[in-house]
Amino acid sequence: MNGRSLRLALLGESQVDEAALAILVEGILGKPFNQVQPGLRARGWPSVIQILPAIARHLHFNTDADALVMLVDADDTEPHGSHHERPGYFHPRCRLCQLRAVFRRATRHLPLKHGRERMLRAVGLAVPSAEAWYLCGNDDTVGEAAWVEGRVTGRAPYTRRELKARVYGTERPNLAQAVAGATLAAKRHARDPRRLEHDFPGFAALATDLRSWELKPAETDSSRSAA
Amino acid sequence: MIASVAFRNFKALRSARIELAPFNLVIGPNGSGKTSLIQAVLRLRTLARLPISDTFAVTNLEAAQIAFRFNPPHNGFEATLTCRDEESCDLLQLTPLAASGELIDWAVLRTRLLTARSYLLDSRAIIRPVQTGGSRELASDGSNLTACLAGLREISPDAYAGLCAELLQLFPEYADLVLYADRGTFSLRLAGGGAPVMVPADEVSQGTLYVMALLALAHDPAPPAIICLEELDRGIHPRLLRGVRDVLYRLTHPADYGHTRSPVQVIATTHSPQLLDLFRDHPEEIVIADKHGRAATFARLSDRTDLTELLAEGGTLGDLWYSGILGGVPEAT
Ligand SMILES: [Zn+2]
Numbered sequence: 001m002n003g004r005s006l007r008l009a010l011l012g013e014s015q016v017d018e019a020a021l022a023i024l025v026e027g028i029l030g031k032p033f034n035q036v037q038p039g040l041r042a043r044g045w046p047s048v049i050q051i052l053p054a055i056a057r058h059l060h061f062n063t064d065a066d067a068l069v070m071l072v073d074a075d076d077t078e079p080h081g082s083h084h085e086r087p088g089y090f091h092p093r094c095r096l097c098q099l100r101a102v103f104r105r106a107t108r109h110l111p112l113k114h115g116r117e118r119m120l121r122a123v124g125l126a127v128p129s130a131e132a133w134y135l136c137g138n139d140d141t142v143g144e145a146a147w148v149e150g151r152v153t154g155r156a157p158y159t160r161r162e163l164k165a166r167v168y169g170t171e172r173p174n175l176a177q178a179v180a181g182a183t184l185a186a187k188r189h190a191r192d193p194r195r196l197e198h199d200f201p202g203f204a205a206l207a208t209d210l211r212s213w214e215l216k217p218a219e220t221d222s223s224r225s226a227a
Numbered sequence: 228m229i230a231s232v233a234f235r236n237f238k239a240l241r242s243a244r245i246e247l248a249p250f251n252l253v254i255g256p257n258g259s260g261k262t263s264l265i266q267a268v269l270r271l272r273t274l275a276r277l278p279i280s281d282t283f284a285v286t287n288l289e290a291a292q293i294a295f296r297f298n299p300p301h302n303g304f305e306a307t308l309t310c311r312d313e314e315s316c317d318l319l320q321l322t323p324l325a326a327s328g329e330l331i332d333w334a335v336l337r338t339r340l341l342t343a344r345s346y347l348l349d350s351r352a353i354i355r356p357v358q359t360g361g362s363r364e365l366a367s368d369g370s371n372l373t374a375c376l377a378g379l380r381e382i383s384p385d386a387y388a389g390l391c392a393e394l395l396q397l398f399p400e401y402a403d404l405v406l407y408a409d410r411g412t413f414s415l416r417l418a419g420g421g422a423p424v425m426v427p428a429d430e431v432s433q434g435t436l437y438v439m440a441l442l443a444l445a446h447d448p449a450p451p452a453i454i455c456l457e458e459l460d461r462g463i464h465p466r467l468l469r470g471v472r473d474v475l476y477r478l479t480h481p482a483d484y485g486h487t488r489s490p491v492q493v494i495a496t497t498h499s500p501q502l503l504d505l506f507r508d509h510p511e512e513i514v515i516a517d518k519h520g521r522a523a524t525f526a527r528l529s530d531r532t533d534l535t536e537l538l539a540e541g542g543t544l545g546d547l548w549y550s551g552i553l554g555g556v557p558e559a560t
Contacts, residue, residue, distance in 0.1 A: 015469070041466060043504050046541040076539045161508050170483035171508070174473035176396070177484075 006213075009036040009065045011055065013044050013072060016178040017130045020186035021071045024203075025122075027190025028210045036065045048072050049098055053106035060110045060119055067120035067213065070099055071206070073129040075160070079144055079151075080125045080202050096125040096205060120213050124206030131163035133203060134185035136196050139166060143199040228339065228452055228492040229268070230296045237291040237310070238263050239518060245525035248512050249479040251494045252459070254503060254548060255516025256557040260523035261496040264516075265345050265455040267293045268494065270308055272453075274319040275340040279333070291316065296324075301336045343453035346440070350462070353436045354428040356412040365447075369440040373413040373428075376443055377406050383448050390446040397470045398435055401426070415439075433462035438471060445474045453492045454478065460499035468502045500545025507544050510534055515555040528553065 008025065012018040018039065026032055040055060042048040048070070059065040072095050074080075080096040083089060091097045103121050112118065126133055127144045135142045141157060150156040158166075165171045168181045189196045197204040229247050234240035240260050253261045270293070291310035296302065304323050310316035321333060345367055352370035361371060363378035380387040391404050403418035405425065417426045417435075428436070444450055456475075463471060477484050478491040497503070506513050506528075513528035528534065537547055547553050 015466075043465075043501060043545070044507070044543045047543060047546075076535065164508070170480070172476040172480055172483055174476065174484065175470055176473075 005031070006033040006066045007036055007064055008033045009040055009055070009059050009063070009068045011040045011042060011048065011052075011068060011070045013042055013048065014178075015041070015175065016182045017071055017073075017126075019179050020130060020134070020182040021069065021124070023183055023186035023190050024124075024193070024206075025069055025210060027186075027193060028207050029213075036063050045072060045075065045095065049095075049102055052099065052102050056103060056106040056119065057110065060107065060116075061113075064116075065119060066117070067122065068103070069122045069124075069206075069210075070103075071124040071126060071130065072096075072099065073160075074125050074127040074202065076128065079127045079148055080205055082201060085205075094125070096123050096202060099123045120209075122206050122209035122213075125202030127200065127202050129160045129163060130182065131160070131167045133189070133196060133200060134167045134182055135163065136185075136199050137188065138185075142166075144201055145199070228298060228490075230298045230302065232264065232267055233294040234260075234263070234267070235292040235294075236289060237267065237293055239521060239523035240525075241522045243524045245514055246527065247492065247494070247514075249490055249492055250475060250509075250512045251492075251514050252503070252506060252512055253494065253496045253514040253516055254498070255555040256518055258523075259516035259518040259555070260525065261516050262457065263523070264514075264525070265457065265494060265496070267295075267308070268343055268453060268455055269345055270316050271295055271306065271319075272340050272343040274308060274317065275337045277317075277319065280318050280320050297336060301332065304333070339452040342451040343455070344451040345455035345457070346444075347457040348437045348440050348461075350433040350436045353440065354431075356409075356414040359408060359411055359413055365440060365443055369436070372436070372440050372443060373406060373415045376404070376415065376439075377408070377413050379443065379446065380406065386446045386448055390442045393446075393474070394439060394442055397438060397467060404439075434464060434467070437462055438467070438474075441471060441474050445478050448488070450478060450488075450491050452489070453494070456493065456495040458497065459495040460497045460502045465499070465501040468499065469505060472502070472505050500543070500549050503545040503548055504543045507538065510544075513544075515553060517554045518558065526554065 006029070010018050010021050012021055022035065036059065042051055056068065059068060074095060077095055078091055078093040080094050084091050084094055084097055090101055100123055107119055127147050132142050146157045161171050164173060168177050170177070173181065193207060197207055231244060231246045233244040235242055238260070239258065240263055243260065245264070253264060255261050293308045295306045302324070304321045307320045307322060308316050309318040309320070347368060349368040349370070352368040353372045355370065357371050357374045359374065361374055363375055365372065365375050379390065394404055395401055400420050401417040402420045405416045405418055407414045407416065415428050417431055419426055444454060459471065460468060475493050475495070477486070479493050481488050481490055503513065510528040515526045515528055517524050517526065531553065537552060538544070542550070548555060
């Protein structure tokens, strides 16, 4: 990659999350990147994981993408805990673990073309939805720990709808409102991602993936243990 | 506006009741009563023009009947349409509801009901040049769209500018909307983005024309109180459906977007799983029409107590619907 801009494909569940993701990724990488066109989009879970092998194949053979960056909402599924990072560990109900595993399987046997390094990947898991990230730092009641606690006690501290209303001022934000709210928050976190990384391990995992590219670009994926 | 509709012996709706929200997306197989719901609203509008019947005794218990209740402040009575036969539903009665007491302000409600409109947009009708002048109200097939847009530009330049801005945001391949007046007729064209090329209406895609019609409704300073839209997703790219939903939410929840006008109630039908996907967080806005044998029924998706668990198992809302788990699919033959 020697100095040239990274070519990244971003995959999210909506245009809103993708707009925020682009800002967060640039913030973590500390430099601009080029986005592979046309933009990818999945119709929510499980469409993301179903379409992922085809997307990986397409990016590998038909584009010069260096990496695929994915962001999905956890909804009511398992958050990505720190113990999921243990070598050989895979949580079958954690969407982040699932995406990593499917990406690994999909790309493992793709033939390396001349001049083509193995495609990298980064995955983020927003718990329970990206709106929680957008509130982080401005609303102290919001965080993965509070959500995990709610899963244990059976009393969720907030709903996806409530998070939307808190971020956008309405449960039914239009695209312009949603993109404005999401990108404003993303810019705030991009300037200083520490709080978001601390409060949201699903974001910390994404940031760790992105930073690892600088260190050993071609090995990130294979360094993860098999599912 | 309308809080609930109860059907008895009306077409396939032998005994069915549905509570309506500000926004309602009706899904279900063909012949399941989606259109009957819209027809019922239109009949109520038609009868609202006539004097109230004081013939309270309906003798024929087999007669088709549609009973409407309304949201506050019009919740003091029930309006019942009774049909003599399949074709003529021409008896409108008002019954005070015990709980809420007196028969109030039918006159106020009536004027609102008279503005209810139903649309089944037709791109071939939309692209024909239209006479200047005429009604500023969008025709049910959208055929006078160009004249409506020209009228809006005249009476409310700000609203028209807002419409154009939203149109170009949804379709960034265009740079401008141009209305041509020529010898007493109007026609519309879209200016291409890059080159100075004019795209005549008959070369504009069907979906783009439909979205323009929806924008004309959404930017109307005095929109109808109730808007029914058949086949909302028709011709529209799945990725643009979010924008379409936004346009309609602005009608149904104006305060959320800083508008002061009255909310519009929207009843739309669709066969698109992708459109349904967008309502995961708002199951109360989804009406499932179902048909068992010859009898049709309605249900609210939010009444499914296991919906959260079903979604947690995987599958988008559209996937769940398509699979048949939620109902609203054709019966096996
Ligand atoms: Zn995990």
